[in-house]
Amino acid sequence: MEKQQPPEGQDGSAAAGGPPTCYRHPDRETGIRCTRCERPICPDCMIGASVGFQCPECVRQGSGTGHHTAAARPRTLAGGGVAADPRLITKILIALNLIVFVVVWARPEFLDDLLLFGRATTDDPSAGYEGVAEGQWYRLVTSMFLHVEVWHIAFNMLGLWWLGGPLEAALGRVRYLALYLLSGLAGGALTYLIAGPAQGSLGASGAVFGLLGATAVLMRRMNYDLRPVVALLVVNLIFTFNPWGRIAWQAHVGGLVAGALIAIAMIHAPRERRNLVQYGACALVLLVVVIVVLARTAALT
Structure with missing residues (x-):
């Protein structure tokens, strides 16, 4: 040619x-x-x-x-379809987070309905227990889009924009969305497993940490200097484990590990078995999430 x-x-x-x-x-x-x-x-x-x-x-x-x-x-690096707008899913995810933020700001009573916690009574003790252990599994998803403080959503959305765009372009829309959602679910599942049943958790941090782990894998694959992403990871982990904050470190760690593992499967999958390896890894992470949730629910009920 x-x-x-x-x-x-x-x-x-x-x-x-x-x-x-x-x-x-x-x-x-x-x-x-x-x-x-x-x-x-x-x-x-x-x-x-x-x-x-x-x-x-x-x-x-x-x-x-x-x-x-x-x-x-x-095709993209991971075998996904080439899109005219390589940041479309990232923009949609940011918009969803902002919409939920505005809705909860206008109607604070929605907070208890979207928050992630294991099992506890709400403002109305006569209503009995609520939480994931009571069958409200949707909280694992809704809490991923829930923020209360302006600084919290600002940091998460900046991270989503900076990390999400290059990953969406490299993976393709479907694979990128699977990476984001599964990282968030893995972070929520680890929080549900380890945190106290009445401890609330919210935010997109688990999913964003998954993007951070995936970015490290992608940069390694492209033979780029890893020092900037390693420095960013170290700084975030310092904030995660600081003794004065109220950060759900379980969500950060769970999202980071899940995102890195999924990215390894997506980026390094052999071409002849690409779909099997990629979607098999996603299914495996989802299966682990389900097992963790079921085990924790059995222990709380």
Whole structure:
């Protein structure tokens, strides 16, 4: 195949003799080039193809020819479909968190209905016990989108935006959404298992920590410098385990471990068994979550 020449002024080169930079993001150094036009591309721009990576322009040009078969269509690094908006799911998740935040701010009584806790009485003792142990499993999901303090949702949404975009582009929408939700569920399940039954837990931190673990796996796969993500992880763990805060460390640890394990399966799955390994890993994590919840429920009831 004849290679396309980079457009004038978009060769992605830094100063003479310097490392190449992404032609769409000149502030980002990269060692990856599009296999068709040879322009340097960063992780946000690279789109996995049958051989190497392609830039968004080449993918769009190839999609418009009508000569590619389904098997030859460019795929993401993890085998997902290439999307026109690589941050769509991230934007939807942020919007859902913000909507729930506004609803609870306007109607604080909804807090008890969405909060994650094992088993306790609410403001009305005559209503009996409530919680996950009483069959309210939905709390494992609703608590992932629940925030009360402005600083809490601000930090989580910034983390979701910074980490989620590159991961969504690398994994594809379906795989990325599975990673996010399963990381949040794993964090909630570990909190339910270890925390006191009346201790409330809320926030997207478990899911965001899952994205952090997945980011480390992705950067390792791309041979990028891991020191920035390791430093970010250390700082977050220091805040997680500080003796003065009221942070649910169980959610952070559970999400981090689940996110890293799922990302390993998604990014390193052999091409010939990719779907089996990827969705099998997701199913295994979900099975562990269900077993943990059932075991804890049996102990509380």
